[in-house]
Amino acid sequence: MQTINAASDPLYLAIVGAGTMGRGIAQIAAQAGVQVRLFDAKAGAAAQGVKDLADTFERLAQKGKLDPQAAAAATARLQPVEALTDLAPCNVVVEAVVEDLAVKRRLFAELEETVRPDCVLATNTSSLSVTAIAAGLKHPQRVAGFHFFNPVPLMKIVEVVDGLLTEPSVGDFLLQLGRRFGHTAVRAKDTPGFIVNHAGRGYGTEALRLLAEGVAEFHQLDRILRDTAGFKLGPFELMDLTALDVSHPVMESIYHQYYEEPRFRPQPLTRQMLAAGLVGRKAGRGFYRYADGQAERFDEAPASPARPPRVWVSRRHEPGHRCVVALVRALGGTLDEGARPAADSLCIVTPLGHDATTCAAAEGLDARRTVALDTLFETGRRRVVMGTPLTSAETREQARGLFGADGVPVSVIRDSAGLVAPRVVATIVNIACEIAQQRIAAPADIDRAVTLGLGYPRGPLAWGDQLGAPTVLTVLEQLHGTTGDPRYRASPWLKRRAQLGVSLLTDEE
Numbered sequence: 255m256q257t258i259n260a261a262s263d264p265l266y267l268a269i270v271g272a273g274t275m276g277r278g279i280a281q282i283a284a285q286a287g288v289q290v291r292l293f294d295a296k297a298g299a300a301a302q303g304v305k306d307l308a309d310t311f312e313r314l315a316q317k318g319k320l321d322p323q324a325a326a327a328a329t330a331r332l333q334p335v336e337a338l339t340d341l342a343p344c345n346v347v348v349e350a351v352v353e354d355l356a357v358k359r360r361l362f363a364e365l366e367e368t369v370r371p372d373c374v375l376a377t378n379t380s381s382l383s384v385t386a387i388a389a390g391l392k393h394p395q396r397v398a399g400f401h402f403f404n405p406v407p408l409m410k411i412v413e414v415v416d417g418l419l420t421e422p423s424v425g426d427f428l429l430q431l432g433r434r435f436g437h438t439a440v441r442a443k444d445t446p447g448f449i450v451n452h453a454g455r456g457y458g459t460e461a462l463r464l465l466a467e468g469v470a471e472f473h474q475l476d477r478i479l480r481d482t483a484g485f486k487l488g489p490f491e492l493m494d495l496t497a498l499d500v501s502h503p504v505m506e507s508i509y510h511q512y513y514e515e516p517r518f519r520p521q522p523l524t525r526q527m528l529a530a531g532l533v534g535r536k537a538g539r540g541f542y543r544y545a546d547g548q549a550e551r552f553d554e555a556p557a558s559p560a561r562p563p564r565v566w567v568s569r570r571h572e573p574g575h576r577c578v579v580a581l582v583r584a585l586g587g588t589l590d591e592g593a594r595p596a597a598d599s600l601c602i603v604t605p606l607g608h609d610a611t612t613c614a615a616a617e618g619l620d621a622r623r624t625v626a627l628d629t630l631f632e633t634g635r636r637r638v639v640m641g642t643p644l645t646s647a648e649t650r651e652q653a654r655g656l657f658g659a660d661g662v663p664v665s666v667i668r669d670s671a672g673l674v675a676p677r678v679v680a681t682i683v684n685i686a687c688e689i690a691q692q693r694i695a696a697p698a699d700i701d702r703a704v705t706l707g708l709g710y711p712r713g714p715l716a717w718g719d720q721l722g723a724p725t726v727l728t729v730l731e732q733l734h735g736t737t738g739d740p741r742y743r744a745s746p747w748l749k750r751r752a753q754l755g756v757s758l759l760t761d762e763e
């Protein structure tokens with residue numbers, strides 16, 4: 255199919271559906287110099303959309319964020335239309351109507367009868383199959399996904415999705431168009447969740463798994479993941495913000511669309527919360543309770559004055575040993591340098607995917623006096639101490655006192671293979687590796703899409719490289735061994751790159 259160059263002028267874009275997404279797309283298109291026709295099935299909605307956008311441009315100009323002339327020009331490029339047939343001359347149509355397969359299929363069938371033969375038909379669907387939307391059309395090869403995120407002007411990423419029958423030139427055109435809009439455009443195969451909503455499955459589900467295992471309370475898990483892994487929002491804060499009536503069905507849908515893939519398995523808790531109406535911030539209660547828009551606060555336990563008489567540090571994981579020894583010295587603790595711990599020493603282990611119990615057992619340590627410290631993630635903002643089921647209250651208090659001696663908060667958690675952050679991040683890296691392995695998207699596009707679409711501190715593949723692919727693999731293998739849960743089986747992409755000693759971003763010819 256011969257498609258027009260997305261850089262050409264004038265370029266005519268039609269948007270069907272003048273709701274949240276349609277308006278957002280219209281805004282960035284008009285600002286990028288594209289002529290926009292907006293249509294909505296609801297009478298007057300397109301005109302209202304254009305009026306609201308004109309107000310937006312004016313406000314941006316008043317705030318000095320947009321040149322007044324550019325604002326006026328952008329407004330002039332927006333035209334509301336009241337009939338689908340008014341879209342006939344357009345070069346590309348972007349559909350942003352309700353997320354309903356039958357509605358979208360009917361609309362595309364009508365559009366096919368209306369627009370020019372070389373007009374590209376794009377859908378902003380986030381959860382439906384592009385291939386299914388195009389099925390039954392006379393020319394399914396001109397249909398592709400063009401998936402933006404809300405709010406469109408701020409979320410500078412768009413996924414261009416090739417259906418099974420989409421002609422490559424159609425996706426090429428949409429990539430160019432997305433870039434013309436000033437967005438980062440990435441390309442994905444038509445698969446459930448595309449890139450962003452697929453890669454995003456690890457964070458919430460693994461945090462829910464940790465909660466279900468009783469490793470820590472939800473607010474402790476939020477703090478740990480924010481402070482040690484660098485996530486902007488903890489997983490439970492995020493679920494409360496997104497609202498469970500939106501995120502729980504997505505969790506279930508992706509899980510079922512991948513035929514019950516254990517990596518995406520949701521937890522019963524969110525379904526129950528949904529049934530109880532505890533959907534999140536907008537309902538006044540989700541994981542947290544909200545009053546006047548503020549989440550309830552969970553105060554941290556005050557720093558403990560307790561100190562261990564001496565500290566013995568396991569040498570099984572050399573980098574972990576070095577990290578703890580340096581920390582204990584800096585905190586004024588007394589090191590027990592013996593080959594075996596003295597009778598009154600606090601024993602510190604630094605697991606790599608193991609739980610504290612396994613570490614204590616492997617070295618014949620007294621489990622009552624043993625705790626683990628997470629040394630794989632940031633220890634400057636928070637320290638994570640993990641006990642065995644037998645670790646005494648006195649030992650926990652001594653560890654909390656020692657590791658909090660400089661005022662850094664300490665989280666004390668129950669035993670977990672992979673602690674908290676290593677476990678959650680390894681899960682995220684593994685899912686990204688599997689997306690690359692299934693050739694759903696190129697490795698660099700996976701990282702770009704996740705950083706921009708999910709706001710994670712790093713792209714998952716680069717994050718895996720930073721931790722070291724062999725480390726991520728070990729964490730997953732230990733988790734798999736301890737739990738027996740196929741959720742933690744490592745992707746072949748990760749295994750091969752760990753074995754070869756190369757970056758997780760290494761593609762295969």
Ligand code: NAD
Nearest residue numbers: 271272273274275294295296350351352353378379380404
């Ligand atoms: P919305 O409810 O805000 O807007 C949908 C608009 O489409 C409404 O104005 C409605 O009147 C109109 N409409 C419905 N059926 C129509 C039809 N047959 N013909 C013309 N107009 C019709 O919805 P939204 O949030 O903008 O979502 C639109 C699409 O974008 C959906 O497919 C959704 O899954 C997808 N999406 C939404 C988000 C988001 O965060 N809101 C993010 C990414 C993708």
